[in-house]
Amino acid sequence: MSLDLPSAPVAKDAKSQSEWRHAVRRALLGWRSALDAATHQSLSNQIRTHFTTFLENRAGATVAFYWPIQDEVDLRPAMQAHLNAGGKAALPVVPGKDQPMVFHEWTPQTKMAPGFAQIPEPQGTDAVAVHVLLAPLVGFDSAGYRLGYGGGFFDRTLAAEKRRPLVVGIGFEATRLANIMPHEYDVPVDVLITDRGIQTVRDQAIPVDDRADLTSPPCHLSS
Template identity: 70%
Template sequence: MSLELPVAPRSGSVEKQSEWRHAVRRVLLGWRSALDAATHQHLSDQIRGHFETFLKDRPAATVGFYWPIQNEIDLRPVIERHIADGGTAALPVVPGKDQPMLFHDWTPQTEMVPGFARIPEPRDTQEVPVHVMLAPLVGFDPSGYRLGYGGGFFDRTLAAVKRRPLVVGIGFEATKLDDILPHQYDVPVDVLITDQGIRHIDTTATGDADKTDQSSPPCHLGE
């Protein structure tokens, strides 16, 4: 499954690089939304299988996951089995725009209410620290930098936590890019899980020399 993407500006202004990221985000979200049900199910099953394998070595971990939107991979079946086997899970609560997320305890019985961008959030559960934080991938590159929705929530959250969790990017292999041209404050994930398997990223090898000196562009969750 090949995608026709805009050509990345190897040099030029910050504005051009941001325009490129915005255009790529639209293409990748369009590709994902257009996946037929059978293909989406097949690829998602592969990803869920790899994620379940990943969690077998972390049976007691508290996993901060995400509520699936915009045709993302639904990881709730794996999370529910993780809880049944003795693990715990949490979902993000967004206090407001440009603020870091807080993770609150979640079980299949938790009451959910619409939160930021109408995404469901746990109601009346406690904030908990997470050992593993899952980050949905709109796109990603081999260095572990992720292209998200543009709101910067994961990067702000990682900057705010007292102890950094293991960050795991979850997405489709077809959305792999050569380079997402990361911004100054972008943080690479530690692990990538796609339909092609599990990759551990050497984050010590990712430096700041090539990052664009700019915060993330506006959030496009509502598009």
């Protein structure tokens, strides 16, 4: 399935870049939702296989993953295998608007209840420090900058962490962009895992002139 994206803006002003990111996010979410079930399953299986390989040397790690929404890759089977190997899993809890996420321990037996944007959150488990943080990718570039839903939760959470975990972006290779035009405070991931494989992000910082100092567009977690 082809992915038709808006052309990058000629102007580098904040408004043009914000509008472009908004349009690209819409297009990427539309592409993902339009994937037929067989293709989505095939690509997801490839991603889960690479993710399982990534976890092989991290059997004792506490891994914060995400509850799948809007046709994201479902990593729960891989996380179950990680638990079976002696690791721990956690899911994010959003205390409130514009606040960093905290992570609570999760197992398949954990009671869940709707939280922010009606996304299920763990109930009755302890907050835990995490070694690895998984970030779902709506889109991304090779420098590790991610295009999320526009809420800024991951960047806000990383800024608040006393000890930064290893951040791993999870998404479909087809959503790789040349440059997502990151905001000034966007934080790149350390590792990218897609259906193509595992990529450790090198020092590919985008020049300051190509980065916009602007606020994230409206959040599309529930659109």
